[in-house]
Amino acid sequence: MKVATHQLRCTECGARIAGNAVNSIFRCPICNGLYDVIYPWSAIPGEESSPSASNLPNASALRWLWQERRTSTMPVDQSGVWRFRDLLPIVDDANVVTLREGNTPLYDLPRAAKSIGLDWILAKHQGMNPTGSFKDTGMTAALSVAKERGFEWVACASTGNTSAAMAAYAARAGMRSIVFIPEGKIAWGKLSQSMDYGALTIQLKTDFDGCVNVLTDLVTRFPIMLLNSVNPYRLEGQKTPAFELVEQLEWQVPEHIIVPGGNLANGSALAKGFAEMHHLGLISRIPKVSIIQAQGANPLYLSLQENGGEELIPVKANTRATAIRIGNPASWRKALRALRTTGGWCEEVTEQEIALAKAQIGSEGIGCEPASAVTLAGLKKLVAQGKIGREERVVLVLTGHTLKDSNYTIDYHRGELFTPEEDAEISAADQALHSALRKPPLVLDPDPDTVFRMLESQMKLVHA
C-alpha cells in the first residue's frame, strides 16, 4: 500500500498544514487550537466537500480487505488498529510500531441489562489491550509517526495509563521515553509499568500544570515528540475501535456508545471513526456518543450546565477513578463537537454509583478499572431520564483492566472504600445491591463441618 497524503486541520480556525509541518506542541500557530488529521476523502464539517469519486475508498472493498487481513500472520495485519490502515494512512507500513493492540472482545452484560430494564448491553473492553488500557490504540499510531519522522525520544506528563502505553511502544520501537510527574503524588502501582518498559521517570517539584510547562519547553528545544493527547495522531488510532465494533456487529450500528470522560479525547476519536465510516458508506447512520464524568471531575458536565458549553469551567479534580481525575481537559472542544454531531449526552455520576457499577460489571466475570465503570453508572441515569429505551442497543466502552487498580477493588470488598457518612448517602435499593455484590473474605476453622454449614447456608441463599 502506498502512503496517502494527509493534512492537519485546526479544529478552531480551519487552517490546514501538511502533517510534517506541524510544530512541536501540536497547536495551531494562528489560534492555538488543536488539530484533526484529515485525508483527501475526508468530509469537513461546515465545508462543501466534493472529493472526486476516485478518491473515496470503496466500502465493499474495504470490508472485504479488512476481513481478509484477519487470516494473515503479518504483525501489521494482526494489529486491530493497522488492519484498518486504509483509513489512517499516516505512516508507511514499514514504520508501524505494534504490540498487536486492538482486537478487543465485545462482551454482553445480561445481568446488568436485566437490572436496568434493557434488552441488552454490550461492553467493548479496551482494557484488554497489551498494556491494559485503551491508550495503546492511540500510542501505536503516534509512536509510528514518531519513528517515521526520525525521533529518538518521546515524552508525556502522566502518572497513569498514558505513560504506561507510551513507555511500552517507545521500548518496542527502540526509542527512549520520558515521563514527567509532580513530586510526592506518585501512585507507584500505576507507574510500575513505565519503569518496567524502561521509561525515564522524572518527578518535578511542582504541580501537574508545572510539569506540562516544563514539557512544553522541552519539546520546543529538543527533538522530542510530545505524546500527550494534544497529539492528533493518537486519536487516529483511537478511532479504530469504532471500526472494529461495527465489524464485530456484522456492520449493524448500535444506537448508543457510552464512554468515560477524562481528558475528553476518546469520545471524540470514536465519533470521528463513526463519522468517517458513515461518510464512506460503511454504515448507514451514526450512533449517539455520550460521555460520563465523575462528579468530582466534571468540568464538561458543569460547563454544559452553566454556560451551554460556551467556555470550559476547570475544576479541582477529586475522584478515586484516577484515570479520569482531570479538572482541565485539553480536548473539551473536540468532545463537545462529538456530543453535538452525534446527539449524545453528558452526565455525571457519584463515587458510590461508580463503585456499584464496577462491582456489577465484575460480577459478570469482566473486570475493569473504576473509570470504566462510569459508563454503566451513567447509562442507568440516561435510562431513568427516558433518553434510552428498552430496545435500543447500547455499547459501553470499558477503558482499563481491573488489574490497573487492585487497591480500589480490595477496599470496596472489605468495606473500606467509603466513610459511614458516604455510605449513608446510598439509596436503599443500591445498598441491597452492594450487599449482594460485596465479597469480604471469611475466616473459618479448617473443620470441614464448619465450612460445610457455612456453604450450605450460602447455597440455600443462591438457590432460593
Add this chain to the structure above:
Amino acid sequence: MKVATHQLRCTECGARIAGNAVNSIFRCPICNGLYDVIYPWSAIPGEESSPSASNLPNASALRWLWQERRTSTMPVDQSGVWRFRDLLPIVDDANVVTLREGNTPLYDLPRAAKSIGLDWILAKHQGMNPTGSFKDTGMTAALSVAKERGFEWVACASTGNTSAAMAAYAARAGMRSIVFIPEGKIAWGKLSQSMDYGALTIQLKTDFDGCVNVLTDLVTRFPIMLLNSVNPYRLEGQKTPAFELVEQLEWQVPEHIIVPGGNLANGSALAKGFAEMHHLGLISRIPKVSIIQAQGANPLYLSLQENGGEELIPVKANTRATAIRIGNPASWRKALRALRTTGGWCEEVTEQEIALAKAQIGSEGIGCEPASAVTLAGLKKLVAQGKIGREERVVLVLTGHTLKDSNYTIDYHRGELFTPEEDAEISAADQALHSALRKPPLVLDPDPDTVFRMLESQMKLVHA
C-alpha cells in the same frame, strides 16, 4: 459439530473410564493417578494404536477450518481455545463458557536474542489473556465441562492466577465459585480479581495442604466441581496455545519451547498439544519442551538431580516469583513425561537471574510477571551449556501479565528487591546489565535548565 466421545485414561495404570464417570477428585480409584483426556484418534504412548483412517481428523481440512473461523463473529470461533474445538471435543458448543481467551500475541525479542547470541527468540504471551494469565485457556475448558454437567458451584485452593481465572469464568457462566486460602498468607493484590469477579473467599486457619484437604472433603460431599490442576479438562484448554503458536508460524515448528515450572501442568499440556498435532500430521516433528524452575521452588529439578526423577522430593518453596512458588507439584509425573517424550531439559535459576530477565523482557516493551521471566533466565543457561545453538528457534511461554505483580517491578527499580549480600552475588557482567535497565525515578527542580542538562547527559549516554 457433533460432540465426539472422549475418555479419561489414568496416566499411571492406563485404566480408562468414560468422561462423565470420573470421581469428584479426578484421581484413578485404582492407583490414585491423574488422568489424561483421550479421543478415538489419540495415540496412546506404549500402546499399538490403530484408529481407523475415518476416525482421524484430516490435517488439511483442520487447517482450512481453523483459518476460516478467524473471520467469524461467533464467540466460540473468536475464542483462541474453541477455534480448535475439533481437537478438544469435550462439550457441546452451546455449553462453551468463553471470555474470548487465547489469540495471544507472538512477540520477537531482538535485543535479548542479540545479548544471548541467538538469531531470534520469540515470546508467546499468555499473560495477554482476559484475566492476565495462561490459566484462562484451561478454565474456559473446565468451566464449560462443569456447566454441561450441571454444576452450580466450583472451587479451588489458590491465592493467585488460578483463583482469578476460575472466578471470572464461573461468573461468566452464572455459577458460584469458592477460593480457599491459608489464613494470614493473603496477597491482597492477587486476590483482588477473585473478589472483583464475585468469588467467595474463605481463609482457613491452616496451611495450603490443610486447604487442599478441606477442599477434597468438600467436593466429595457436595456437588461442587474441583478446579485445581488435577482436573484434566483444564489441560485440554492449555494445550491449544501449541496449535495457535504453530499456526502463527505458518505451520513451521520451532526447535525449543521453554515454560516456567510451578505446579507443572502447563508444560505437559503444551507437549500434549504438540504430540497430537504430530500424530495427526499437522506438524512434521515435535519441539523440545524445557521447564525452568526458581531455585527456591525446584522440586522437579532437584528430583532429576538426586534420583533421576524416580520420585518427587518436595521442598519448602520460597521465591518472589509467586506464581511458581510450589514445593509439592501435583503434575510432576506428567511434566517428567513431557521432558522425556520431547527431549527437553529442566533447569533452575536464581532470584537475581529472574529479576534481570524480567527487566530485559520489559525493556523490549513487553511486561510479564516474575514467574514468566524464568524462561529467559533458563534459556541463557541452556545456551551457555551448549544445548541450544545460534540458529535454533526458541519460543518462550510468558505466563502472566506485568500488572499481576506491580510491587515486584517497583521494588526492582528502586533497588529494594535484594539485600546488599544478595546483590554481591551477582556477576560483574550482570551487574552492568542491571545498571543499564534499572530506572529509579529522579527528583528534579522544575527549572527547565536543570531538566535539560540532565536530559542532555542522558541523550549523550544513549547516542554514544
